Every structure is written in structure tokens, then in C-alpha cells.
Amino acid sequence: MRFIAGTFDTGRGSRAGNAWRPRGAQDAFDDGAAHIWTTGFEPGEVRRCSAPRGHTEVLAIGCCLATSEELSAARAKAERGNWAPAMRLPGSCLTVVRDRTALRIAGDRAGTVTVYWTPTRQGVLWATAAAPLAAYTHAEPNPGVLLAAFTLRGVDVPAADSHFQTVHRVPPGHALVLAPGRRPRTEEVPAFTSEQSFEDGAAAVCETLTTAVGRRAANAGRISSDLSGGVDSGTITSLAAACGPLLAVTYTDARMNEQDDMRYAERIAHDHIEITHAQIHGTRAKVQHFDGLEDTAVLPFTDTPSYTLGLLAIKAAQLAPATAYGSRAHLTGRGGDDVLDAVPTMVIDQYRAGHRLDALCRTATFARTRRAALWPVLGQAARTQRTTYPQALAALADAIGTGPDHTTRRHPGTAVPEMLTWCGMTAATSWLTRAGRAVVADLAGARAQTARPDTTPGALHERIALELMGDGHATFDQISRQQWDLPVHAPLLDSLVVDACHAIPGYARTRPGDFKPLARAAFTGHVPDYLLQRRTKTAFTGSLYAGLRANAPALRRILHRSLLAQAGLLDGAKALASLDSAARGEPAPLAALHALIVTELWLDTLPTTRTAWWETTTARPQEAAR
Numbered sequence: 001m002r003f004i005a006g007t008f009d010t011g012r013g014s015r016a017g018n019a020w021r022p023r024g025a026q027d028a029f030d031d032g033a034a035h036i037w038t039t040g041f042e043p044g045e046v047r048r049c050s051a052p053r054g055h056t057e058v059l060a061i062g063c064c065l066a067t068s069e070e071l072s073a074a075r076a077k078a079e080r081g082n083w084a085p086a087m088r089l090p091g092s093c094l095t096v097v098r099d100r101t102a103l104r105i106a107g108d109r110a111g112t113v114t115v116y117w118t119p120t121r122q123g124v125l126w127a128t129a130a131a132p133l134a135a136y137t138h139a140e141p142n143p144g145v146l147l148a149a150f151t152l153r154g155v156d157v158p159a160a161d162s163h164f165q166t167v168h169r170v171p172p173g174h175a176l177v178l179a180p181g182r183r184p185r186t187e188e189v190p191a192f193t194s195e196q197s198f199e200d201g202a203a204a205v206c207e208t209l210t211t212a213v214g215r216r217a218a219n220a221g222r223i224s225s226d227l228s229g230g231v232d233s234g235t236i237t238s239l240a241a242a243c244g245p246l247l248a249v250t251y252t253d254a255r256m257n258e259q260d261d262m263r264y265a266e267r268i269a270h271d272h273i274e275i276t277h278a279q280i281h282g283t284r285a286k287v288q289h290f291d292g293l294e295d296t297a298v299l300p301f302t303d304t305p306s307y308t309l310g311l312l313a314i315k316a317a318q319l320a321p322a323t324a325y326g327s328r329a330h331l332t333g334r335g336g337d338d339v340l341d342a343v344p345t346m347v348i349d350q351y352r353a354g355h356r357l358d359a360l361c362r363t364a365t366f367a368r369t370r371r372a373a374l375w376p377v378l379g380q381a382a383r384t385q386r387t388t389y390p391q392a393l394a395a396l397a398d399a400i401g402t403g404p405d406h407t408t409r410r411h412p413g414t415a416v417p418e419m420l421t422w423c424g425m426t427a428a429t430s431w432l433t434r435a436g437r438a439v440v441a442d443l444a445g446a447r448a449q450t451a452r453p454d455t456t457p458g459a460l461h462e463r464i465a466l467e468l469m470g471d472g473h474a475t476f477d478q479i480s481r482q483q484w485d486l487p488v489h490a491p492l493l494d495s496l497v498v499d500a501c502h503a504i505p506g507y508a509r510t511r512p513g514d515f516k517p518l519a520r521a522a523f524t525g526h527v528p529d530y531l532l533q534r535r536t537k538t539a540f541t542g543s544l545y546a547g548l549r550a551n552a553p554a555l556r557r558i559l560h561r562s563l564l565a566q567a568g569l570l571d572g573a574k575a576l577a578s579l580d581s582a583a584r585g586e587p588a589p590l591a592a593l594h595a596l597i598v599t600e601l602w603l604d605t606l607p608t609t610r611t612a613w614w615e616t617t618t619a620r621p622q623e624a625a626r
Helices: 068-079 084-088 130-137 143-151 198-220 231-241 261-271 307-325 346-352 356-369 374-386 389-401 404-408 427-431 434-450 457-484 495-502 517-523 541-550 552-560 572-583 590-605
Strands: 003-009 019-022 026-030 034-039 046-049 057-064 091-098 103-106 115-119 123-127 168-170 174-178 185-188 223-226 246-252 275-281 329-331 614-617
Touching (some): 026 046, 057 068, 084 091, 123 174, 143 427, 143 434, 143 590, 168 174, 198 223, 231 261, 231 517, 246 307, 275 307, 307 457, 346 374, 346 457, 427 434, 427 590, 541 572, 541 590, 552 572, 552 590, 572 590
Antiparallel strands (some): 003 123, 019 614, 026 034, 046 057, 103 174, 115 123
């Protein structure tokens, strides 16, 4: 697995001990106090900008799309004390700013590149993956984060934690600041753009996404893209086709084929002469959800549990034409729902912003479109408005700890009002043992202690969804590189694109009864009008049920040997009962089952020995990490 790692000598601890470095790593930076290595990166992916008489350097590693002039300008601003622009370069990369006083390290805003760190005797060891740090320090998996990921909603589950105990996470949108003689700290990276109106912001959205796609196409040579027929993938494909030839891949199956995705995809491909269209029919190719999970020894490992494992056979079939084509960058529309659309609780942010009549009208429309009674929906919105996030989290922690009967009780008609709450529990909470509930309750209680009382529910849920998508994209890219040597890109998750979209409040970039009007406003003239006018969205539930049913024996074996159950945190019989219900086609918590299965596979395949990730070196004593 490719990652970036580094050490920083804070001067606070012992210099004794052996020196370690990532296995097979390449040196990227070394100034005595700080040392940075890359593993699995090409030389062109490491860009270093310094000035002959300057004291500040900028290092960008990964998909940095900045021009030389943009990189130099960012370095010059950092020299004058304004380091934020260097953390908001075009593309998706790790950025390091080194000046006289400190080292600042940041990933991107969506979390497709995330920074982790752990203290050592000499200072700090950090990396863009948590597993290598856990192996180095012999840290155990973090059960609270693992369980809360599929039992809680509306909770910033990782926050400053990771999937490993004692390994810290730098929240996306923040920088890790390391300075001699000082403890590590994090600072928020300011967004480039202040709040924008819908009209003004649409132009910035068009400019940033067009740049994100165009520069990738220019840098990669041969490219490919997903073309599902939806607004997001269709927009990315259309923008890429304006730059030159590409292969667009559309995946369907017997159930999805009943929808109109393929019709839109075929029309887009027909209308762009630069597009070569490849169509993959999963049913005919005999691939479906949860195929290929029988032998864990051959499964790819990702830094966090990856939903893509449940789609491994589908992705192999889908990306086969791209690898045969010789693509060096596969573009996807991932993140479109997170930046071009809005979460339901944005209506409460709208109310708090003073647009009360509009918020009430939007709430009424929300209830009507979901065929829910108006007064319960309004009542829940009012309760959320009157409550702070720390209060809601404290109440959630208390509710989890009261017992399984309380946590799983649901009343008819509550599903839609729950969409307007701060946070809550999923049906998978019923799978937890008393010990498991205690672990999850402790996590919720800890988040209540650190949550900001001025947070608004719409902005909170928007950020949580964005980071979940960023993490999912990161693991998909990790798998694709390992399995098919094909980098996967999500331009809609680039920091500058996210900044441009989120500068328009969620309640302003959406309209009741309309579908992604921001895409239409931003890309009219660049994307076919018939796509921007589309009002339908394909559901994949039928395909998911079919794959789960066909692979139920293999999935039962995974849950029968559950490591979470062996640890006394999960009632395996209850989880298996939910799996069996889903296999019969009955209502079941499909997302939670998917998450539990990939979590168990992640635990089963986790490389935990230090030498799996690190090797000793004869480096100078000051380079030692411990």
C-alpha cells in the first residue's frame, strides 16, 4: 500500500534507539529535524518548491495539479506567514510547509488524503496511513471507532481518533503543526472562499471542476471514466471528453438495466465524438455484490475498512476495459451528492440563518415528498433547533447505555422525522452486547465533551458525509492500484471544488422539487442539457439484495468467525439473523451488514507486525524515530 511517512524531532525526548524507515521508501525531504519518505509514489508526484534566499519550503506529494507559478505563489505567501493557500492547491495531495518555526502537514478537505500521527521518544512519527503507525507502536484496533461506524449516525465517529488506539487522526480541513520544544497540535485550514450566493458561486464551481478534470486529462495521457448515466459521472465524462479522447465505461445488470441509466449513458457517448463507450453487463459477466470473499488471504488490504470489498468482482469487471485501454487515470463522479446536493438537516441551518418562512415551507415540502405527516416532521425539526450538538450527543450516550430494548425500539412513522435529528442509532445497535454498547456509549460521551455547541446540524452532517465519501474513495483507489495498477480520481472531492460548492450554503444550492440545480447552473453549455434536466436516480438495493442472497454461505462463514464477537462486543447470532433476513429478501439494515462484513475482513487481514511496514536503517542518530 502506498503512503507517505515522516519523523519530526521535537527535542523533547531521548535520541536513543534504532532508526527505522518505511520498507522500500524513497527520501522526499530531510533537514535534520524533519525527514519525509514516500512509498509507492512516482518521482513526478513529489514536488518541492523553495527559494534561493527564502526560509520557507512547500512540498506537495500526490495529485498536485498546481502550475509552477501557482506553487511558487503559494510558497511566497507562506514565507510571509500566510500558509493556508499552500494547503489549498489544485488537485488532491499531501502538503507540507516548512518555515523557520514549524512544520505544517495537511491532507485534503474531503479526507481522501488523511494525516495520522503518534508520539515517539524523540518526537512525532506521522503518515498518511494509520496501519503503519499502529504496527510501529504495536497499537491495537480501536473497538469504539469500529463499532460506532455502523451503529451510530450523525456522529463524528473518528474525530481526532483513528481505527487504532494511540494513533491520532488529523481531522480533514486541519493541519498538523510540529515545532521544536512544543507538543503537536492541529490548526484549521481556512477555506479560500467566503459565503457566496447561488449565482456567484456557480461560476466558481464551473471553473474549479473544469480545471480539476482538464489538468488531470493533460497530465495523465490516456484516461478513462465511469459513465453511469447520472448527473455526476456524466458531468465528469463530458468535461473530460472536451479535453480529448477517453474511454467511458458503463456498468449495469439485470436489475439496473430496468432503469434509464443506460439510455442516458448511451446518448452522452453518442453525442461526444471523443468518447469510446464500453458497456459491462454484470449479470452476463456473472459478477455481483459480495463475490470473491471466500479466501481472505488474497483480498487487498486498505487502511480503513472498505465498502469496495463488497463490490470487488463488480469493480474488476467494470475496470477491465480501462486497464486494457491503457488508462493511467480513471475518473469518477464520486462526491457529487456531497457537494452539488444538500443534506435534509440544512433546513434547520436555513431557519437559524434567519430564513424562517422559507425553512418552514421547505420542511413542509420535505414531509410531502416523503409522504410523512407534517406535524411530526415539524416537531422533530423544532426539537433539533432547540438542542445543541453536545446535548444531543450526551442524550445519545445515555440512551445507548440503557439497554438493547430501549435502543432498538422504533415506532411507526418515525423514520422521516429521524432524518431531521442531530444523531441517533441504527438498527445494528441491536447486535451489540452489553460490553459493545458500553464501548459505543463511551465514544458518544467522549464526542459530547469535545463537540462545539455552535455547530449547526446541516453543516455537521454535510461534513460527516463528505469525509465518509472521502475515506471510501481513498480505499477504492488503494484497491484499484493494488489489484489493477489503475489510479482512480474523484475531481468532485478536490479541496478547491469542495470549497467552491460549500461556499454556497446547502439550503441555497438546492431547491425543493428540483434535482441538483447547482450542476445545471454551473455546467450549462459544458454538459448536455438533457443530462442536467434529469430528475431520476437509480437505486442499487435490488442488486445488493441479490448478491447478498447468492453469497450468503460465504458471508455466514465470515460472521461465524467474527473477531468482534470473539471479543465479546457483538452478538454474532443476532447479526447472523439479520443476514438471514436479508437473504430472504426481508427488510434488513443492508448498509450496516455491508459495513460489518468489511470490518470483519479488515480485522482478519490486518498486517500488525512492525517489519511488515518498516525496515531498519543505518541512518544518523537524529533520524531515529524512537
